[in-house]
Amino acid sequence: MNKVVKNAEEAIKDIQDNAVLMLGGFGLCGIPENTIAALVKKGVKGLTCISNNAGVDDFGIGLMLKTKQVKKMIASYVGENAEFERQLLSGELEVELIPQGTLATRCLAAGYGMPAIFTPAGVGTEVAEGKETRKFIVDGTEKEFLMEMAFDADFAIVKAWKGDPQGNLVFRETARNFNPMMAMAGKITIAEVEELVPLGALDPDHIHTPGIYVHRIFKGEKYEKRIEQRTVRKK
Amino acid sequence: MNKVVKNAEEAIKDIQDNAVLMLGGFGLCGIPENTIAALVKKGVKGLTCISNNAGVDDFGIGLMLKTKQVKKMIASYVGENAEFERQLLSGELEVELIPQGTLATRCLAAGYGMPAIFTPAGVGTEVAEGKETRKFIVDGTEKEFLMEMAFDADFAIVKAWKGDPQGNLVFRETARNFNPMMAMAGKITIAEVEELVPLGALDPDHIHTPGIYVHRIFKGEKYEKRIEQRTVRKK
Amino acid sequence: MLDKIGIAKRIAKEIKDGYYVNLGIGIPTLVANYIPKGMNVVLQSENGLLGMGPFPFEGEEDPDLINAGKQTITTVPGSAFFDSAMSFGMIRSRKVDLTILGAMEVAENGDIANWKIPGKMVKGMGGAMDLVASAKNIIVAMQHVNKANESKLLTKCSLPLTGVKCVKKIVTELAVLDVTSQGFKLLERAPGISVEQIKNATEGKLIIEGDIPEMQIE
Amino acid sequence: MLDKIGIAKRIAKEIKDGYYVNLGIGIPTLVANYIPKGMNVVLQSENGLLGMGPFPFEGEEDPDLINAGKQTITTVPGSAFFDSAMSFGMIRSRKVDLTILGAMEVAENGDIANWKIPGKMVKGMGGAMDLVASAKNIIVAMQHVNKANESKLLTKCSLPLTGVKCVKKIVTELAVLDVTSQGFKLLERAPGISVEQIKNATEGKLIIEGDIPEMQIE
Numbered sequence: 001m002n003k004v005v006k007n008a009e010e011a012i013k014d015i016q017d018n019a020v021l022m023l024g025g026f027g028l029c030g031i032p033e034n035t036i037a038a039l040v041k042k043g044v045k046g047l048t049c050i051s052n053n054a055g056v057d058d059f060g061i062g063l064m065l066k067t068k069q070v071k072k073m074i075a076s077y078v079g080e081n082a083e084f085e086r087q088l089l090s091g092e093l094e095v096e097l098i099p100q101g102t103l104a105t106r107c108l109a110a111g112y113g114m115p116a117i118f119t120p121a122g123v124g125t126e127v128a129e130g131k132e133t134r135k136f137i138v139d140g141t142e143k144e145f146l147m148e149m150a151f152d153a154d155f156a157i158v159k160a161w162k163g164d165p166q167g168n169l170v171f172r173e174t175a176r177n178f179n180p181m182m183a184m185a186g187k188i189t190i191a192e193v194e195e196l197v198p199l200g201a202l203d204p205d206h207i208h209t210p211g212i213y214v215h216r217i218f219k220g221e222k223y224e225k226r227i228e229q230r231t232v233r234k235k
Numbered sequence: 236m237n238k239v240v241k242n243a244e245e246a247i248k249d250i251q252d253n254a255v256l257m258l259g260g261f262g263l264c265g266i267p268e269n270t271i272a273a274l275v276k277k278g279v280k281g282l283t284c285i286s287n288n289a290g291v292d293d294f295g296i297g298l299m300l301k302t303k304q305v306k307k308m309i310a311s312y313v314g315e316n317a318e319f320e321r322q323l324l325s326g327e328l329e330v331e332l333i334p335q336g337t338l339a340t341r342c343l344a345a346g347y348g349m350p351a352i353f354t355p356a357g358v359g360t361e362v363a364e365g366k367e368t369r370k371f372i373v374d375g376t377e378k379e380f381l382m383e384m385a386f387d388a389d390f391a392i393v394k395a396w397k398g399d400p401q402g403n404l405v406f407r408e409t410a411r412n413f414n415p416m417m418a419m420a421g422k423i424t425i426a427e428v429e430e431l432v433p434l435g436a437l438d439p440d441h442i443h444t445p446g447i448y449v450h451r452i453f454k455g456e457k458y459e460k461r462i463e464q465r466t467v468r469k470k
Numbered sequence: 471m472l473d474k475i476g477i478a479k480r481i482a483k484e485i486k487d488g489y490y491v492n493l494g495i496g497i498p499t500l501v502a503n504y505i506p507k508g509m510n511v512v513l514q515s516e517n518g519l520l521g522m523g524p525f526p527f528e529g530e531e532d533p534d535l536i537n538a539g540k541q542t543i544t545t546v547p548g549s550a551f552f553d554s555a556m557s558f559g560m561i562r563s564r565k566v567d568l569t570i571l572g573a574m575e576v577a578e579n580g581d582i583a584n585w586k587i588p589g590k591m592v593k594g595m596g597g598a599m600d601l602v603a604s605a606k607n608i609i610v611a612m613q614h615v616n617k618a619n620e621s622k623l624l625t626k627c628s629l630p631l632t633g634v635k636c637v638k639k640i641v642t643e644l645a646v647l648d649v650t651s652q653g654f655k656l657l658e659r660a661p662g663i664s665v666e667q668i669k670n671a672t673e674g675k676l677i678i679e680g681d682i683p684e685m686q687i688e
Numbered sequence: 689m690l691d692k693i694g695i696a697k698r699i700a701k702e703i704k705d706g707y708y709v710n711l712g713i714g715i716p717t718l719v720a721n722y723i724p725k726g727m728n729v730v731l732q733s734e735n736g737l738l739g740m741g742p743f744p745f746e747g748e749e750d751p752d753l754i755n756a757g758k759q760t761i762t763t764v765p766g767s768a769f770f771d772s773a774m775s776f777g778m779i780r781s782r783k784v785d786l787t788i789l790g791a792m793e794v795a796e797n798g799d800i801a802n803w804k805i806p807g808k809m810v811k812g813m814g815g816a817m818d819l820v821a822s823a824k825n826i827i828v829a830m831q832h833v834n835k836a837n838e839s840k841l842l843t844k845c846s847l848p849l850t851g852v853k854c855v856k857k858i859v860t861e862l863a864v865l866d867v868t869s870q871g872f873k874l875l876e877r878a879p880g881i882s883v884e885q886i887k888n889a890t891e892g893k894l895i896i897e898g899d900i901p902e903m904q905i906e
Contacts, residue, residue, distance in 0.1 A: 346781055348777060348781035403766060442770075445770055447708050447732070448783060
């Protein structure tokens with residue numbers, strides 16, 4: 001089962017205007033750089049992007065904001081991005097902010113075939129407005145939960161460290177973040193990897209995303225891996 | 236944070252009569268052999284055991300059935316066990332049979348702090364009796380789901396391949412099965428391992444169960460690893 | 471009339487290149503032996519494996535490596551292990567293309583019963599309820615009639631159900647049938663079996679349209 | 689009056705051996721520097737890490753290794769990486785012993801507001817709503833008053849809430865307070881700060897019982 005495609009252009013060939021996309025990454029860590037570049041080049045518009053963050057002005061999803069390809073952003077933390085702010089305040093961009101754990105778990109729900117999940121995050125806040133709540137007994141105490149729905153995305157676009165032709169993926173350090181859940185959640189999942197290894201080269205005990213969830217895989221041409229907050233100590 | 240205890244006896248010292256236990260394993264694969272032996276030796280009674288299977292007559296949970304320590308068994312597949320059958324038919328043993336995926340997901344729900352999950356497994360069957368059902372739109376079609384509750388177990392007892400003093404666990408092949416979810420689901424989680432390795436010896440990218448979920452860990456004295464169905468082909 | 475191997479061979483023809491397939495215990499397990507060479511198919515075992523291979527050579531059994539029937543197995547290159555939550559997660563989210571399993575009874579509306587005979591020892595449903603509730607495509611391998619020569623393709627199941635309206639296709643020792651909204655639709659006869667014999671062996675509504683070809687199983 | 693480092697030092701005294709701790713952005717991040725040596729504490733970063741270490745040495749930054757504040761970090765032996773679903777799974781199932789985070793406002797019933805100022809650019813709640821909704825124990829590091837000298841320890845929060853009735857303890861530049869069912873209970877004064885000053889700086893109900901000792905922060 002060979003899911004390898006030549007490059008990002010080929011991987012996104014059927015992504016059309018108004019598609020709903022999930023994009024992996026946390027901040028600029030573990031983002032699908034090559035696929036984002038291809039989406040900018042292709043110029044598809046009216047996109048709904050589900051991603052924890054919206055990149056910075058000149059990197060990550062920020063690049064698609066600059067070209068006004070994004071209609072709606074579903075994220076937990078935006079900002080760090082002047083163009084984003086401008087579009088939001090001018091009403092050009094629709095933004096839905098949701099708790100980070102809710103974002104992760106709504107992806108998990110999609111990947112695990114659970115139509116909805118219950119979380120206490122946002123109970124009693126504006127996040128709960130219009131949502132069904134329900135009380136359960138937890139550790140002997142009644143506690144209120146929100147019912148949150150599984151995401152329904154046309155494409156999930158993730159970035160892994162290593163992958164094989166069947167789409168088995170391995171992530172590195174905190175670049176894992178949302179990528180495995182989004183990989184499970186897309187109707188079509190596109191994975192870009194730093195290293196495409198032969199079938200059998202990955203240890204079957206240590207695959208983070210089994211290939212059954214991945215439809216297309218390619219080796220990214222290059223990775224800038226920009227650092228958002230360079231914090232160091234002196235030797 | 237050193238969670239190492241000397242042996243199975245020390246690990247189970249506070250397991251009392253009528254405790255609710257989760258026990259990892261699928262068939263006889265990946266079962267906590269040493270802890271089961273210690274539970275038999277200790278003779279605690281009236282146990283509720285949540286485990287995919289109930290062992291065989293003279294191995295696994297079957298050993299605790301023989302000594303009549305189990306009051307109730309929650310499992311997806313039992314049998315292969317004459318003593319089990321005798322106790323069930325005589326009314327000595329209470330048995331709740333639930334779908335395997337429901338069992339796994341009710342463990343996951345406990346470990347992930349979700350009070351309930353939705354699954355289509357068992358809709359329209361006797362498994363659904365007395366349970367709340369709910370319809371959701373999935374891929375454009377209305378589909379019915381059962382609401383199933385997270386498990387609430389006093390102790391989870393799991394078997395891993397390798398572990399470190401902080402309780403980080405790595406499983407091997409299909410001996411993984413229910414162990415990671417149960418490890419996350421117990422109020423107190425006891426892990427027995429084939430190899431107890433020093434802190435830092437496990438690759439942080441390849442830990443299946445992070446130590447935060449594990450309270451006690453010990454190296455099992457010996458592993459019989461009995462095979463239930465030896466199927467082979469000729470060379 | 472087909473034997474078990476015949477049924478397995480016929481079902482193997484339903485498998486397409488690129489499929490992820492879950493095989494139940496019994497005849498379905500045999501199907502793996504008849505997948506055409508060169509076809510890329512990945513077998514899922516719901517205890518936590520994608521990429522199941524054949525039984526191990528004698529002496530190479532690994533107690534940590536079993537299938538959902540608890541048999542010792544091997545893996546193929548590109549395999550992946552995972553936990554039971556993810557395993558049933560991928561089943562529920564319909565990533566498995568085809569599920570092949572046995573049945574005691576199937577009804578003309580696609581209901582299936584294969585886990586419990588009241589009054590007899592009940593062993594449990596294992597993963598069957600999860601599989602039938604979620605699978606995109608379910609093929610049942612079963613005997614058309616029981617030992618008393620009573621039909622097992624029924625108007626309505628008499629045994630406790632495993633799942634409702636889920637079976638898509640049935641392969642028996644006598645026939646291949648689709649489960650349609652109108653009932654069992656006869657597609658093929660087993661070698662040497664007449665339409666009349668299949669009619670007599672089928673209690674549920676049987677749809678026969680035009681000439682019914684004989685199966686090609688080799 | 690305490691500076692940020694003073695607040696961080698005082699909070700560090702709340703950490704117990706064996707704790708799993710989640711540190712928010714800002715002052716809470718500084719707390720890591722003052723955990724007593726020899727104490728076994730594991731820091732959780734909600735982007736997917738247990739066992740966070742100090743910042744890397746210059747030139748050793750790894751873009752794949754950041755904390756929830758997007759800062760480059762290191763790991764300590766025994767660390768483990770995991771995905772965001774598991775990260776918030778362990779948070780929701782209350783495996784994290786202590787959460788330390790900042791706040792714009794806290795109410796006397798334990799409500800907290802720290803993510804949104806209406807009319808200003810909204811950056812989002814990140815993981816804060818998940819953390820406050822589930823944490824067993826939440827300590828807030830905050831300024832007692834804003835720049836206009838208005839109290840941020842209120843009868844009722846004026847800003848949109850992050851979570852309800854969840855804050856257990858507050859450490860400010862002026863005081864340490866418990867949030868009780870009766871209101872803010874004053875526990876300690878900052879060096880050189882009088883009970884009167886704390887009273888004046890606290891809008892919400894303040895409970896003062898007996899002598900209020902001065903903090904010991906070293």
